[in-house]
Amino acid sequence: MTEQCGMDSRPTPGDLERAEQDRMITDSLSRIKRKILVMSGKGGVGKSTVAAYLALLLSRKGSPVGLMDVDLHGPSIPHLLDIRGGLDMREEEKVVKPFAFSEKLGVVSLEMLLGDRDAAVIWRGPLKISAIRQFISDIEWGTLDFLIVDSPPGTGDEPLTVAQTIPDAEALIVTTPQEISLADVRKSINFCRQVHMKMVGLVENMSGFVCPHCGDTIDLFGSGGGEKTAREMGIPFLGAIPADSRMVELGDQGKLDRLAEQSAWEINRAYGEIVEKILNS
Numbered sequence: 068m069t070e071q072c073g074m075d076s077r078p079t080p081g082d083l084e085r086a087e088q089d090r091m092i093t094d095s096l097s098r099i100k101r102k103i104l105v106m107s108g109k110g111g112v113g114k115s116t117v118a119a120y121l122a123l124l125l126s127r128k129g130s131p132v133g134l135m136d137v138d139l140h141g142p143s144i145p146h147l148l149d150i151r152g153g154l155d156m157r158e159e160e161k162v163v164k165p166f167a168f169s170e171k172l173g174v175v176s177l178e179m180l181l182g183d184r185d186a187a188v189i190w191r192g193p194l195k196i197s198a199i200r201q202f203i204s205d206i207e208w209g210t211l212d213f214l215i216v217d218s219p220p221g222t223g224d225e226p227l228t229v230a231q232t233i234p235d236a237e238a239l240i241v242t243t244p245q246e247i248s249l250a251d252v253r254k255s256i257n258f259c260r261q262v263h264m265k266m267v268g269l270v271e272n273m274s275g276f277v278c279p280h281c282g283d284t285i286d287l288f289g290s291g292g293g294e295k296t297a298r299e300m301g302i303p304f305l306g307a308i309p310a311d312s313r314m315v316e317l318g319d320q321g322k323l324d325r326l327a328e329q330s331a332w333e334i335n336r337a338y339g340e341i342v343e344k345i346l347n348s
């Protein structure tokens with residue numbers, strides 16, 4: 068006589084729902100060529116700016132691009148691109164499309180669902196995981212060359228969920244030149260190795276400051292540390308972006324697209340090189 072263990076091994080409605088969501092995630096991701104997670108060890112090094120600007124520059128070169136903001140506590144992408152509209156999440160709308168910033172750039176951020184820019188959102192881990200999975204399963208991203216993902220600093224729930232949900236995600240790590248930031252970069256690199264996430268490379272942001280008066284470069288936070296760390300850690304160095312007060316000004320005004328029109332500016336030359344390296348990697 069067979070013994071009954073008393074446990075029912077049939078799938079629960081929750082299991083079936085999750086399997087269906089897994090299927091939708093796989094389906095959505097299969098239409099996106101490259102998924103790039105922008106991350107950093109330290110806060111405030113310019114991740115969101117780099118994510119938004121790279122997405123903008125890649126889309127201006129003709130690639131269809133998606134920009135997904137998974138910084139659920141401090142979403143800043145809508146601010147940088149001056150997006151005020153929300154997403155249409157009505158029940159009768161079966162397909163939720165990203166906000167069309169332009170013909171080639173679609174954007175999704177939690178802020179677009181919340182309505183209130185200044186709302187403080189309290190998220191526990193499981194809720195974050197489920198929100199990020201829904202950003203992929205329930206949004207009709209369409210066929211994309213790139214999905215750029217902006218994450219909060221560190222190696223918490225958000226980058227971990229992205230790494231687990233998008234098996235072929237590649238990390239782009241942003242740092243500033245000073246040692247205190249570089250120490251945290253090494254943690255980010257080790258995190259990527261632990262979760263087997265490929266790394267596109269390292270970007271040194273705010274590397275040198277070009278004085279608007281005399282034109283001389285002042286190394287505010289030092290420079291060259293990013294390249295050295297990338298070499299030591301065996302990952303590609305994508306380039307150094309100078310600190311430029313016009314980036315702050317135009318970012319604050321949500322006018323990064325106006326910055327992109329100034330092809331002669333040093334900051335755009337630096338970004339241009341990074342874009343080329345990404346396209347060729």
Ligand SMILES: Nc1ncnc2c1ncn2[C@@H]1O[C@H](COP(=O)(O)OP(=O)(O)OP(=O)(O)O)[C@@H](O)[C@H]1O
Nearest residue numbers: 110111112113114115116220309310311314315318
């Ligand atoms: N190359 C640059 N030159 C000058 N300022 C910059 C540059 N890149 C980013 N900044 C400025 O640095 C500030 C922080 O940038 P941002 O919000 O992108 O950082 P973050 O790493 O996403 O921060 P958080 O960790 O809070 O998410 C912003 O005011 C932004 O305009």
Ligand SMILES: [Mg+2]
Nearest residue numbers: 114115138143
């Ligand atoms: Mg940010």
